[in-house]
Amino acid sequence: MKVKYAFWNNKGGTGKTSLAFQAITRYAEKYPEKRVLAIDICPQANLSELMLGGLNNKGSDKLLERHGKVPRCSLGGYFQLRLPSPYAPPIFNAHDFITKPCEYNKGVSVNIDLVCGDPLLELQANAVNTLANQNIPGTDAWIAVIDWLKTFLEQVEDEYDTLFMDCNPSFSLYTQISLATADRIILPVMADDSSRRAIQNTFSLIFGLKLPSAIYASYAFATKLKKASRKLPKVHLVAKNRITQYMGSASAYAAVLAAIQADIESLLKTNPDIFSFASAKAGFVEIRDFQTTGVVAFAKGLPFSKLQAGKQSINGHRVQVKQEYLTNSIQSMESLVDHL
Numbered sequence: 406m407k408v409k410y411a412f413w414n415n416k417g418g419t420g421k422t423s424l425a426f427q428a429i430t431r432y433a434e435k436y437p438e439k440r441v442l443a444i445d446i447c448p449q450a451n452l453s454e455l456m457l458g459g460l461n462n463k464g465s466d467k468l469l470e471r472h473g474k475v476p477r478c479s480l481g482g483y484f485q486l487r488l489p490s491p492y493a494p495p496i497f498n499a500h501d502f503i504t505k506p507c508e509y510n511k512g513v514s515v516n517i518d519l520v521c522g523d524p525l526l527e528l529q530a531n532a533v534n535t536l537a538n539q540n541i542p543g544t545d546a547w548i549a550v551i552d553w554l555k556t557f558l559e560q561v562e563d564e565y566d567t568l569f570m571d572c573n574p575s576f577s578l579y580t581q582i583s584l585a586t587a588d589r590i591i592l593p594v595m596a597d598d599s600s601r602r603a604i605q606n607t608f609s610l611i612f613g614l615k616l617p618s619a620i621y622a623s624y625a626f627a628t629k630l631k632k633a634s635r636k637l638p639k640v641h642l643v644a645k646n647r648i649t650q651y652m653g654s655a656s657a658y659a660a661v662l663a664a665i666q667a668d669i670e671s672l673l674k675t676n677p678d679i680f681s682f683a684s685a686k687a688g689f690v691e692i693r694d695f696q697t698t699g700v701v702a703f704a705k706g707l708p709f710s711k712l713q714a715g716k717q718s719i720n721g722h723r724v725q726v727k728q729e730y731l732t733n734s735i736q737s738m739e740s741l742v743d744h745l
Contacts, residue, residue, distance in 0.1 A: 406442075406558065406565050410745065411587035411638065413572040413580070415610060416603030419593040420646040422447070423699060424692065425571040426455045427738045428591075430708035432567070432745055433514040441517045442503075442565040444554075446480060446583040450522030452571040453479075456506040456513055457521075459706025461719065467509045471521050476501050481523025483557055484579070488529065491536040492549040499560035512707040518565070526579050533578045548633045550578065554586045567745075576610045581626055584611060589641035589681055593692075594665055596645070596658035601665050604643075608672065612637060612679050639681040642744050643669060646692045690744055692737045698730045709735045 412425040425443075433441045445452040454464035457471075471478040477485060483502045486495060504521055506513040537550040558568070570583045584590070592607060594600040608614045613627040622628055627637055645662050670685045682688035695702070702712050704719045714728040 406562050406568055409568040409570070409586060409588045410591055410641065411570040411572050411583055411589070412591045412593065413574075413584065413607075414592050414594065414600075414603055415574060415576060415606045416595075416599055417574040419595050419600060419603075420692075421574070421593050422449075422451045422455070422571055423695070423703060424591075424593050424644060424646060424741070425452055425569065426703070427709060427734075428741050428745070429517065429569045430513060431710065431738045431742045432569075433517045434708065434710060435742055437514065437516055439516060439566045440564060441514075442520070442561070442568050443517060444480060444520040444568065444570045444583070445522030446526070446570050446579055447522045447573040448481075448524045448527040449573075450479075450524065453519060453521040455703060455706050456510060456517070456519050457504075457706065458510040460704045462510065462706055464510070464706050468521060471504055472523060474501075477523070477525070478502055478504055479521040479523035479525070480579075481525030481529065483520075484529050484533065484553065485525065487553050488532055488536070491533075491553075492541070492544055492546065494556045499557050502557075503561075510706050512705070512711045522571075526573075530577050530579060537578055545633060547629055548635075551582055551585045551630075554582050558586070576626075584626070584638055585630060585635065587638040588636075590638050591642045591644060592640060593644045593646045594662070596661045598661060601661060601668070604665055604668060608679070612676070614672075614676065637679065639679060640688070641681045642741070643689050644692050644741060645689060690741050692741065693733045695734050695737075696730055697724055698726050698734045700724070701726050702734075709738060 412421050414421055429443050450468060453468050457467040458464035476482050486497055502520055504519045506517055506519050507515045533550060537547045539546040572580050572583050594604060609616055611626060613625040616622060630637055666685055666689060673680060701717045701719060701724060702709055712731060714726050714731050717724050717726055
């Protein structure tokens with residue numbers, strides 16, 4: 406597997422899952438020779454529902470059908486297998502937990518496979534955290550648990566070229582498992598002060614920067630990974646999401662986004678090793694607000710490339726997808742995928 410991406414921000418509501426869905430599906434369309442694995446590491450499992458058909462095409466029902474398999478065909482199903490054997494992997498077949506979305510949703514390319522998300526992840530969180538913090542002579546319990554996903558991927562390493570992970574906003578252990586597996590992080594941000602604070606939190610949580618006290622350093626994610634001689638992921642792209650026509654250069658929204666970019670530029674000077682890009686210009690992309698186009702695409706579980714302009718029926722309501730907005734959405738995702 407050549408590269409592993411994680412979509413993450415420590416703040417909810419930044420459009421992370423919608424960006425992930427459109428980016429993954431467009432990437433697979435643009436590079437049909439690439440074999441893509443998507444892993445939904447979120448208990449809400451919204452990416453999985455989109456991949457399996459969206460609201461209009463009973464994506465939720467199809468997800469429940471996958472959860473009903475034995476073994477449970479989801480990331481939660483794999484973690485459930487690991488709970489009794491946290492420090493040494495049991496015998497398992499990774500393919501038991503992988504779904505082919507195109508068999509449920511014809512809008513998804515045949516070169517995408519999916520490990521479904523699962524609300525079980527939330528139920529498992531306390532148990533997984535307890536297992537990771539055990540004091541076992543001769544065993545680094547935290548690293549053993551952090552490696553659960555790495556162990557899973559080792560079975561299918563040669564079957565895929567690119568991995569995408571959609572992560573939960575929390576920094577719970579299942580999020581740490583995914584970030585420890587990733588090579589590169591895609592950070593969606595919105596034009597609000599809470600997004601700016603979330604970006605600052607992100608650098609503290611992942612890289613241990615600007616911690617409020619030295620007390621936290623020994624417990625930090627970065628400290629524990631480095632102690633085990635593991636590489637930290639690098640920030641690969643910051644997506645300024647939901648840019649609207651009202652975000653001119655003089656607007657308050659633009660001022661917030663400029664402040665976020667200034668924060669990144671400052672970190673590029675002091676900590677260049679945590680980025681995969683050398684200049685802020687190369688590490689930022691602007692994503693136009695999808696508006697009604699996004700609502701319709703996600704209701705249907707469709708990439709923008711498969712969506713038609715014109716009148717659409719969504720849950721019995723007629724809505725209009727304007728060609729201009731559809732074109733803008735397609736171009737925005739093209740600019741993001743060009744950075745991958």
